[in-house]
Amino acid sequence: MNMDTMTSIFNVCLLTGFAVPILNLLTGVFGSIFDGNFDLDTGHDFDGFVPFNLMCTCFALIVFGSLGRLCVPYMTNTLFKAIIIALLALVSFVAYLLLYKYVIVKLKRNSPLAITSYEIVGLVGKLTLRVTQDSDGVVSVLDSTGAAISYRARACDFYKFDDSGRIDQGTEVVVTGFDKDANIYYVHPLYE
Structure with missing residues (x-):
């Protein structure tokens, strides 16, 4: 194979690696085909079996094509071509x-799962709007992802x-x- 053929092969790899994710993003075609858990992994840690993932394959094609384009000038004879292609395949696989x-x-x-109303009971939060005897306030509680979620708050019955x-x-x-019906959380100051 001459240099032009090698450059064309690397261009096709590079363009395919970019085109498939872009088409997937724009049309969702590949996502709908492969959403049926098409990945051939076991769902566990890597245990020697190479799992198939379309987007990882596209990334490997991009790596192979772009590094190949950079290495074309060094492919002067058949031995160098074979060595460089083997190294490119290894780097792409890695x-x-x-x-x-x-x-x-x-x-x-x-x-991350949404926190349920009953899981909030017992959590420590911070009032973002004060609670008075006559009006409700707002309490902010952190969920499992660390996001602050605000809820209506009222002082509990036993708080003086x-x-x-x-x-x-x-x-x-x-x-x-x-209180599920009123959608209000009862609070008590932490240090009292």
Whole structure:
């Protein structure tokens, strides 16, 4: 094979590696085909069997094509061509495995669940709007992902207000109960 043929092969790899994810993004065609858990992995840590993932394959094609384009001037004879193509295939395979193991597997395992009303009871939150004897406030609680979620808050029945008649904004509180019908969380200051 001459240099022009090698350049064409690397261009096709490079363009395919970019075209498939872009078409997938624009049309969703490949996503609908491969959403049926087309990945041939077992769902466990990498145990020697090479899993198939379309986007990792596209990444490997991009690596192979772009590094190949850079190495074309060094492919002066058949021996160098074979060595360079073998090295490019090895580097692309390693790039595939690294992307799969350190990105795809971690993303598949990440499944943050929404916190339920009953899981909030017992959590510590912070008042973002004060609670008085006559009006409700707002308590902010962190969910499992670390995002702050705000809920209506009212002082619990057993809490005795001080002379000010309020629990101030910024006070750390414990959520002690939940009224499902009124969608209100009952709170008590953490340090009282």
